[in-house]
Amino acid sequence: MQQPLGFVDPNSPTSVCKLKKSLYGLKQAPRAWFDKLFQALHSLGFQQSSSDASLFVRHGPHLVIVLVYVDDILVTGPHSQICQQFITQLSSQFPVKDLGPLHYFLGLEVHRSSHGIFVHQSKYLIDLLKKTHMEGAKPCCTPLSSTKLDNSGPLLSNPTEYRSIVGGLQYLTWTRPDLAFAVNQICQFMHVPREQHLQAAKRVLRFLKGSFSHGLWFTKGSTHLSAYSDADWAGCTFDRRSTSGYCVFLGSNLISWSAKKQSTVARSSTEAEYRSLAHTAAELTWVCKILRDLHFPIPTLPTLWCDNISAISLASNPVFHARTKHVEIDYHYIRELVLANLLKVQYVCSADQLADLHTKSLSKSRFQFLCSKLPIGICSDSPSSLRGCIRENDKSPISVTVK
Incomplete structure (x- = not known):
């Protein structure tokens, strides 16, 4: 071990610093830190999301949303003063550095303009x-x-x-x-x-x-939840597994996407498409749970678009069940969502299938x-500096770092 550059003690040039506490050096440190932060947030009235362990929400008269990544925290809500009050309360328990409105977070750059968030x-x-x-x-x-x-x-x-x-x-x-x-x-x-x-x-x-x-644009508009699902049947040349892909939209905003090889070999294009349909339905279900944790109502039934007529028929026609026992789990999952009126599966032509980009x-x-x-x-009016002017009553997320 060596002394850090610039901190060499002239009286003890061969000595090193004794580390008393470490957040990153011990295996149990991240869990211990998260437990301590969880207790602090719980004492301030926050509830942990059942779908995302890093998401905390406090409802009450004023909504406050907290997203945690180790010691980097995002705080947002419709009332900036309430968010500042929460940061003050948190600073009474931890050394907190308020970085102001979100501009840079874990390598992601955020720019706000009249068009939306980029x-x-x-x-x-x-x-x-x-x-x-x-x-x-x-x-x-x-x-x-x-x-x-x-x-x-x-x-x-x-x-x-x-x-x-x-x-x-x-x-x-x-x-x-x-x-x-x-x-x-x-x-x-x-x-x-x-x-x-x-x-x-x-x-x-x-x-x-x-x-x-x-980059990605996020703009105000419709809150209708929809998704596109597609699969490339036996596209892999050496194991003949299919690739599933999906895109999930909230209005016109793309909020989730995936390109993933399926875990088993599909024996037909219908099976490959149906497995992709089940994966996309599971993602839609997860998104709906997150929105419910945020008390965000979905005005209309989520729509799942697929370009395979056989897979769509399989989702709503029980006659196909006897011929597709090998996809029985996915079949029952999709069927339950459709029968419970939680999901609507519709046809889209292959030319307009956006998930084709991921397969x-x-x-x-x-x-x-x-x-x-x-x-x-691209952001045409992006400033030269990431940090711009803070507008009054700015509702953008606030970045907080816990020292």
């Missing part, structure tokens, strides 16, 4: 391009080529570089739904990466080089068309 990761992406020496690469239009990845080709002599790139790209999917399928593909070769896999990862970086300022590699025109249907864009 969330992006431009700084994180620029740092990733510099780290991988790809800041001078030639941009491309799609994150993946038409050639499917497999286990052929020479092995990488140093797989650490590949794993580092893929790990960095995974975090970018928080604000870049157009990367979901590409990152899902390159993540499947982490254990034994080959030369073609590294080239695919660098192609994703080249795609990001031409769209580093892109397969697409051509340039198809990829750009689907991206144009998502709230992905």
